[in-house]
Amino acid sequence: MKIPTDVKYTKNDEWVRIEGDTATIGISDFAQDALNDIVYLELPDVGAAIEQGKAFGVVESVKAASDLYMPIGGTVTEVNKPLVDEPETINTDPYGKGWMIKIKVKNAAEADSLMDSAAYEAFCADR
């Protein structure tokens, strides 16, 4: 299972890559593996302001449907439109082409509550 070190993780298995005041958000390798084949993805509109911990979309697989939660709050600046048409990409490349949204970060300090790769690895190992 891939747990890259350049991103931070939530207990809901989203990842966030923070570069300056921009953050890219997706779901982890652990999450895509647990969900199995992903068949549907619903993402927010560009311009939507969503707080940390609030739902920004829905991912549905052959096994389950889950809300997607904001690792940190911000305003959506970009949505991965091709991913909506080919959500199975999340299964093959969760940290790359499987990114879901980019946001303008509202409060960078919110990232302090997230797990780094080591903490997330331990968190996953316990499940």
Add this chain to the structure above:
Amino acid sequence: MSYIPHTDLERQQMLAAIGVTTIEDLFEAVPSSHRFPRLNLPAPLSEMEVSSELQAFAEANEHAGEFAIFRGAGAYHHFSPSAINHLLLRGEFYTAYTPYQPELSQGTLQATFEYQSMLCALTGMDAANASHYDGATSLAEAVTVAYEVGRGKRKKVILSPGIHPMYREVTRTYHQGRDIKIVGDKGRADLSDLIDMLDENTAMLAIQYPNYFGQIEDLAKLAEKVHEVGALLVMVVNPTALALFKSPGELGADIVVGEGQPLGIPLSFGGPYLGFFACRTEYVRKIAGRIVGETVDTQGRKAYVMTLRPREQDIRRDKASSNICTNQGLMALAACIYLSLMGKHGLRKVAELCYHKAHYAAAQIDALPGYSVDMSKPFFHEFVVKCPKPVSEVNQALIERGIIGGVDLGADYPGMTDHMLLAVTEVNSKDEIDALVEALKQV
């Protein structure tokens, strides 16, 4: 298998848990004199006596078969091949409830799949669900879909006044208390007035095709205008008319709904009827109800399964946009059998008969002194007649001659006093039409 879920032992345990010993103890608060009061009922009757008593009740009703019916307005008197009823009454279909388990229900699932496919062919849409209660609730569900597609940000719904008044009423009832504003239908707005109401806040615009007055409006530019502002075009349609006229898909509709009763379902006091609902692929994730699909099993044999149902209704209920899960399975089956028996050419023949008979009747009535028929637009099998007297008086005179006249439009459309909406279908013979014309002349 026993359908009684609790054993005597379990009942005793439950009673003990709440501190009583018998079921009767639960009713202690009801004074014993009121528990089993003497009921003043007539003496019991034998089956033969009950049968004749019920027969007498039934005969007190007027029977549709004894009248020439020229009333439509959403419910139409058509011929139904007797095979429909015989197949519907088969126990496998008649008694099954939510028979969606593919291992057991291939017959029902296939019938639903065929029904959906035929509705797609008729409407020109990509997908149809397994049906709703009736045409009015289908329209209300279309509003839900349009609102969801607009992510709840588009709050305006434009309804044409040419949509059945009851459908508009049901839609308002359905969505009362939500922040949806339903506009457009309170006056006599025409299509260009409705187009003027379109803006970035509009979720959808709905029209009826043919409209409530039986007319076909010029819809050539409508879809383009609706789509320009990012709204959805919803069409309420008569399925019989679609055999003759351009499909809603060709006209650019996004969602097509309507009443399936004309497809082999009897008038029967207004129900059970059948609401159909079809849409373009991009909206299937937002619709209520179920979609059955065709697939293959592990051995490669053709099989039918429940393919899509809104996940919110099962596992994310707090996010559900509609609580309608059920469908009119038996009525959808009736429509499926009707369409199968008629076939493409048969349905077109029915539509042509309706069209020509209605036009014959309209021309005859228009020629009567004191009467005029609105022929300003093309019409299908219904038309508006201006009468020389109040519609109630005309209808009274007609019923005395064994004819059920049209709907009084004045009740729903101020300014249309003395206007009657007449419908003519393939079951109305030339003799019946001539009798209607003669009766109107004498009124």
